[in-house]
Amino acid sequence: MGDFLAETYPWVKFLHVISVISWMAGLFYLPRLFVYHAEEAGSGTQTDALFQIMERRLLRAIMNPAMIATWIFGLMLVMTPGIVDWSMVWPWTKAASVVAMTWFHMWLAARRKDFAAGQNQLTGRRYRMMNEVPTLLMLVIVASVIVKF
Template sequence: MIDILPDAYLWVKVLHVISVISWMAGLFYLPRLFVYHAEQVDAGTATDRMFQTMERRLLRAIMAPAMLTTWLFGLALVVTPGIVDWSMIWPWSKAAAVLGMTWFHMWLGRQRKAFAQGDNRLSGRRYRLMNEVPTVLMIVIVASVIVKF
């Protein structure tokens, strides 16, 4: 399998970037849904059920597959010979930021469950602040990969 990776490198990279874009779209949008859900929707209403459906579908149908394919194609790039120089800082800073992004994804999943159980305890303001987390991590990832410090 590793033998074909150098020949497939550009296609694996294309699929990785597409996966990342899809995942990031969800990581930016789901906290915004939580802001509106927390601030403007009463638990148990039809609107509450609609928000829960939107949040569940976004997380399960778009974000989870995008995260998995991001990891799959990213790991394929990592094991492609000659791509990553582990003596540099950038692969480590990128890896730490990707782990942070994965943690954030899981945190969003827990928050979605809290809404589904009628047990959300966070304010819209808190979700607005948390919505900055993927932005900061994205900056670290992009700078790491482009600048390669």
């Protein structure tokens, strides 16, 4: 398996980066949709229905597949011989941040269900604040991989 991973490393890395970009786009956009949904659409209105369609499609058609692909290709990179030195700090900070990013994804999915059930309790301001979470995690992940502290 190690030979296969070593031989396909550039392609796996390419697919991982593309998956991450797609996932991050969704993680940045869905909370922004929630801001406008919370502020502009009353429950049961046409606007509410439109936001629900956009949010569901973004999550199911883009974010979920991109997250799964990110994990698959990331784990393939981790299993490639000579790529990760687990005695260093950076793989652990990256791993913790990716787990946190996955938690945030799941939190967003739960908030989408709240909107669908007409039970959203959060304000647009709260969604604006939560919209910063993926940015902070992205900074830690990129610094971990590039600087390798």
